[in-house]
Amino acid sequence: MPVTIQDIADRAGVSIATVSRALAGTTGVASSTRELVLKIAAEMGYHPNIMARRLQKQRTDTIGFIIPTFGPRFSDPFFSEFLAGIGNEAAEHNFDLLVSTCAPGPKELEGYRRLVNERRVDGLLIVRTRHQDARIAYLIEQDFPFVAFGRSDLDVDFPYLDIDGKQGMRALTQHLIDQGHTRIAYISAPWDLMFSNYRFEGYCDALQRNSIAYDESLVVSGCLTDMCGYEAGHALFCKSDPPSAVIACNDLMALGVISAAQACDLKVGQDVAVAGFDDIPLAKHAQPPLTTVRQPIYQIGRRVCSMLLHLLQGATLEDSHLLLEPELVLRKSTQLVAKKGGGISGGR
Amino acid sequence: MPVTIQDIADRAGVSIATVSRALAGTTGVASSTRELVLKIAAEMGYHPNIMARRLQKQRTDTIGFIIPTFGPRFSDPFFSEFLAGIGNEAAEHNFDLLVSTCAPGPKELEGYRRLVNERRVDGLLIVRTRHQDARIAYLIEQDFPFVAFGRSDLDVDFPYLDIDGKQGMRALTQHLIDQGHTRIAYISAPWDLMFSNYRFEGYCDALQRNSIAYDESLVVSGCLTDMCGYEAGHALFCKSDPPSAVIACNDLMALGVISAAQACDLKVGQDVAVAGFDDIPLAKHAQPPLTTVRQPIYQIGRRVCSMLLHLLQGATLEDSHLLLEPELVLRKSTQLVAKKGGGISGGR
DNA sequence: TTGAAAGCGCTAACAA
DNA sequence: TTGTTAGCGCTTTCAA
Numbered sequence: 001m002p003v004t005i006q007d008i009a010d011r012a013g014v015s016i017a018t019v020s021r022a023l024a025g026t027t028g029v030a031s032s033t034r035e036l037v038l039k040i041a042a043e044m045g046y047h048p049n050i051m052a053r054r055l056q057k058q059r060t061d062t063i064g065f066i067i068p069t070f071g072p073r074f075s076d077p078f079f080s081e082f083l084a085g086i087g088n089e090a091a092e093h094n095f096d097l098l099v100s101t102c103a104p105g106p107k108e109l110e111g112y113r114r115l116v117n118e119r120r121v122d123g124l125l126i127v128r129t130r131h132q133d134a135r136i137a138y139l140i141e142q143d144f145p146f147v148a149f150g151r152s153d154l155d156v157d158f159p160y161l162d163i164d165g166k167q168g169m170r171a172l173t174q175h176l177i178d179q180g181h182t183r184i185a186y187i188s189a190p191w192d193l194m195f196s197n198y199r200f201e202g203y204c205d206a207l208q209r210n211s212i213a214y215d216e217s218l219v220v221s222g223c224l225t226d227m228c229g230y231e232a233g234h235a236l237f238c239k240s241d242p243p244s245a246v247i248a249c250n251d252l253m254a255l256g257v258i259s260a261a262q263a264c265d266l267k268v269g270q271d272v273a274v275a276g277f278d279d280i281p282l283a284k285h286a287q288p289p290l291t292t293v294r295q296p297i298y299q300i301g302r303r304v305c306s307m308l309l310h311l312l313q314g315a316t317l318e319d320s321h322l323l324l325e326p327e328l329v330l331r332k333s334t335q336l337v338a339k340k341g342g343g344i345s346g347g348r
Numbered sequence: 349m350p351v352t353i354q355d356i357a358d359r360a361g362v363s364i365a366t367v368s369r370a371l372a373g374t375t376g377v378a379s380s381t382r383e384l385v386l387k388i389a390a391e392m393g394y395h396p397n398i399m400a401r402r403l404q405k406q407r408t409d410t411i412g413f414i415i416p417t418f419g420p421r422f423s424d425p426f427f428s429e430f431l432a433g434i435g436n437e438a439a440e441h442n443f444d445l446l447v448s449t450c451a452p453g454p455k456e457l458e459g460y461r462r463l464v465n466e467r468r469v470d471g472l473l474i475v476r477t478r479h480q481d482a483r484i485a486y487l488i489e490q491d492f493p494f495v496a497f498g499r500s501d502l503d504v505d506f507p508y509l510d511i512d513g514k515q516g517m518r519a520l521t522q523h524l525i526d527q528g529h530t531r532i533a534y535i536s537a538p539w540d541l542m543f544s545n546y547r548f549e550g551y552c553d554a555l556q557r558n559s560i561a562y563d564e565s566l567v568v569s570g571c572l573t574d575m576c577g578y579e580a581g582h583a584l585f586c587k588s589d590p591p592s593a594v595i596a597c598n599d600l601m602a603l604g605v606i607s608a609a610q611a612c613d614l615k616v617g618q619d620v621a622v623a624g625f626d627d628i629p630l631a632k633h634a635q636p637p638l639t640t641v642r643q644p645i646y647q648i649g650r651r652v653c654s655m656l657l658h659l660l661q662g663a664t665l666e667d668s669h670l671l672l673e674p675e676l677v678l679r680k681s682t683q684l685v686a687k688k689g690g691g692i693s694g695g696r
Numbered sequence: 697t698t699g700a701a702a703g704c705g706c707t708a709a710c711a712a
Numbered sequence: 713t714t715g716t717t718a719g720c721g722c723t724t725t726c727a728a
Contacts (some may be wrong), residue, residue, distance in 0.1 A: 003466070004705055015715045020707060028713055047465035051408065052705030055399045072432050072646035075425030075629045083431075084420050086717050088451045091459075096468060101435045111439075117395035119350070120444060226633050255486050255630070262635040281423050282630075284604070287610040297653040298420035363699045368723060378697055398715060400721035665712050699728080704721105711716075 003046040012040050022243035062096040066111050068128050076224065076252060077280040078297055082149070085301020086125060093309050102134075104130070107302055109138055116144050125149070128168070129194045133156045140148045148309040149300060150194050155198035159311065159320035161304050167197045167275075167327035168293040169202030172275055175291070176245045176334060177210050181273060185218040185243035187232045187253050200275065203245040218243055222253050228229055229256025230263075237272075244272060245334070247320070251283045251292055258286060258333070275335040289331035300324075352392040360388050371396070403421055409443040411656060412469035414459050416476050416590055418451045424572065424600060425628040426645055430497070434473060434647020441657050452478070464492050471656045473497070477508075477542045495656040497648060498542050507659065507668035509652050513543045513625075516641040516674035517550030517595070523639070524593045524682060527557050529621060533566040533591035535580045535601050547597055547625065566591055570601050577604025578611075585612040585620075585632070592620060599624035599631045599640055606634060606681070621682040637679035648672075 004018040012019065014033060021027045022037035023046075029037075040046075050268045054060050065086060067079055083099070091219055098121050102111045112135055115121050122145065126135055129150030139146045148160040157164045174186050186203050190197035198221075207214055221234065222228040229248050233256060236243055248254035254276030261268045268274050269288040276283060279294035352568030353367040355604070362365065362381060362691040369375045370385035371394075377385075388394075402408050413434060415427055432568055437443045446469050450459040460483055463469050470493065474483055477498030482569060487494045488504050496508040524532050534551050537544035548567075555562055568584065577596050580605060596602035606616050614620045617636040627642035655665055 002705095006705080015709080016706080017716075018714060021714090024707085030713055033713080047405075047467075049400055050466045050468055051403045052720090055403045055704085055722090056706045056708085058720070060399065067432075067435075069432070072436070073429060073629050074432060075428050077423030080423050080428055081421060084415075084417070084422060084449050086414075088420070091448050097447050099431065099434050099435060099445050117396045119395075120398055132351075145701080181687060182598050206705050216392050219415065221664055256633055259633050261450055261636040282574055284577050285604055287607040333411050350721095354721080363720080365700080365724080369698090372723085376697060381697080398706090399723050401723080404722045404724085406704070407710090557702060610719085697728105700726090702725080704723090706720090707718105709716105709717105709718085712714085 002049065003041075003044045005046075007044060008037060008046060010039050011044070012037050015023060036136070045259035047113050057237045060120060061094065062094075062098050062121045063123050063125060063305065063312075064091055064096065064098040064100075065125045065127075066108075066115075067099065067101040068108070069101055069102050070265050071225075077282070078250075078278065081297040081299040085298040085303075086305040089094075089302040089309070094325075095309065109134060112138060113187075116142055120167045123305055123309060124311050129193065131192045132342045133194075145308065145311050146306050147311065151198075152194060156275040158315055159307055161300060161307065161322040161324070163195075163295050163300070163331070164323050165198035165328045166202035166205065168204045168328070169199040170276065170296060171202075171328045172247060172277070172293050173203050173206035174210075175328065175330065176247070176273060176275065177206060177212065178260065179245075179273065179334060181243075182212050183215070183218065183221070183241070183243040183245070184212075185236050185246045187220050187229060187236075187246065187248040188258065189222065189224050189249040191221065194327075198269050203247065222252050224253060226252045226256035226259070229253030230260045233257035233260030233274075234263065237266060245274070246272065247275050247277075249277055251278040251280045251290060254290055254292070255282065255286055258288075258290070269332045269335060271301075275319070275334050279329050282334070283329075284331070286333070289332045292335040294327040294329050349549045350397065351392045352397070353394075355390050355392060356385060356394060359392070359573070360385050372678070379425055395490045406469060408444075408470050408673045409442065409447050410469045411438055411450075411471050411473060411653065411660075412446040412463045413475075414456075414463075414570075415449040416452050416456070417449055418571075424628065425630070426598075428504065429645040430475065430649040433646040434653040435649075437650040437653035439485035443657065457482060460486060464490055470565050470660050471495075472611065473652055473656060478541045479542065479545075481542075490642040493656065493659050495652050495659065497652050499546075500542060507665055509648060509655065509670040509672070511543075511643050511648070511674045512671050513546035514550035514553065516625065516676070517547040518554045519550075519676045520595060520625070520639070520641050521551050521554035522558075523676065523678065524595070524621060524623065525554060525560065526643065527593075527621065527682060528672070529591075530560055531563070531566065531589070531591040531593070532560075533568070533584050533594045535570045535577060535594065535596040535605065537572050537585075537597040539569065544597060551595065552556070563694065572598050572600060575605035577601030579604070581608030581622075585609060586613060589621075594620065594622050596624050599626040599628045599638060602638055602640070602681075603630065603634055606636075606638070617680045617683060623682050627677050631677075632679070634681070636681045638683040639678050639679045642675040642677050642687075 005016045009016045011017045022029045066085040089118050124146040126148040151162050220232040222232045257274050266272045276292040279292045283290040353364045357364045357367045370377045370382040375380040472494040473495040499510050568580040570580050605622050609616045624640040627640045651675050
């Protein structure tokens, strides 16, 4: 039987209210009583019953995160790092993190409804925002606190943090153009993902600025996995008129493209340039090291979580629409002259 | 203001006890009353207050999982898949999953204490069991329900599920020996991890069975990341007498070894054989595809979670010490004759 | 079949 | 400074 404040009250000869106050902190309690209570609590090994506290306070001190992923075999480092970020931030503020997984689709909202309706969490984090994102629409409608990593095209206002994908992709494309490439293939993410569109805009923008005609035969849609990257890359390299450079919308696909190139006996960084987006840990140690656009996912996770925690404290966010500049990371996969050593990095 | 059973009771003209019973299910309630209550509940948009229920029932219907990882940049697919497994299993049984991250070390137990003492979860899942694992010792001492993925060398009994790493590594090593290799390097995981020792035993065992002398200069310790694999591989390939085959204790390191080989102008699958352990998604699409030992992590996650849920229901596990046979997955990274097509697999 | 009432452990208003 | 008391929303005896 766990120790309750009643037990402490009995032993200290005071009321439970006094115990509660003493335990809580500063409110009007004689410091002598306070010390006595604290001492007894420690002796008896008291630990508050969190559920009782939650019921009383009508707060769960828990934030929720539903990982939007297809199938069991997801190994996208994005989620691992993001999770670590929000987990650590939440823990530092004594919040619990509730996690579940659910594939995007019609049944997805069920998961959100469950967390919202039954008040299992105080707020939610959303990632991989989508075209007319139903999750956002739902949470807005329910007036439920949340922060998104990613913007939306819904006609509503909500707090988010995003990376300027257009900017990042434009810089990356420009880099390839500067290297002399004109046939630059592009492996997109699914189009319903918001970031997919922003990045694509950046790609198109760079082509246009350099008067390079847009060639739709060079644009393929991928599913963000290394396998999709492999398939898309393979298809591109098998063309009668293959591209001299390939940009993948994320690193995982870019790794697949590198594999495809090798399978086609093309030397990446020499016969063909390959670039990605994200800068996952594997990018640096790929062979050759992968040029990419860095998103500091762990930090983003922390930041987004921090925004939500502020919101839950009733604070108003000083800036609820953050757009961060990503960083271009140049490595050997796009460099004709192979330099020894790791990547050099530069903004724009 | 959320709807409560009191609201429903008022509207239905019955007592809250009746409402509670009607909502709960089968207990003695007139079916007419029951239907009335259900109808009103639906109309009013009733959803139970989970915290109230938890306080009353003295159960949280939540299981906890603390990801034991160093640093923010962890992208080990192991955790993603495991998480998906336990998350889905838990969700199907209407359990919540509480996740946090904490690096192994002296402060690690704090995290466990918090979850246990304050009864934030009903049970815990442990992975990557270690030599004299303090987490297990603590949970046993507290008599707190948990299930581990991995065995332990503590002198206590606890429920676990494990993969027979010795068996798997022996089969893998034997495969390399069958290919004619005699200088087989081994990149280990940190020695305090239990699985590290089992796998190493399998490696030694295979050598011994084939009368191959153990050469400690071929055994290196790694930290399970691709970077460690790269460094270890590089060091091995720079030796005056390099190995003809390299086994890494996990796939992530094996991928690093492949990169190192390429950086040293060695062709994997031709000049040198490389093998890993886990069969992460990337293994199949590596260049060349990686020979490995498959652990069905997602399924393991589900299974381990299922065991815990049984335990929490007060059931006795029919088998609380499960040791599964892993499956050897042969791919091109260890095959001298490059065969077209994916891996062939065979257990033993 | 139903209702009244007693908690689960805690916080917080109100009195003393 | 302290105690009394009324809940938070629910489940579950015990009576009726």
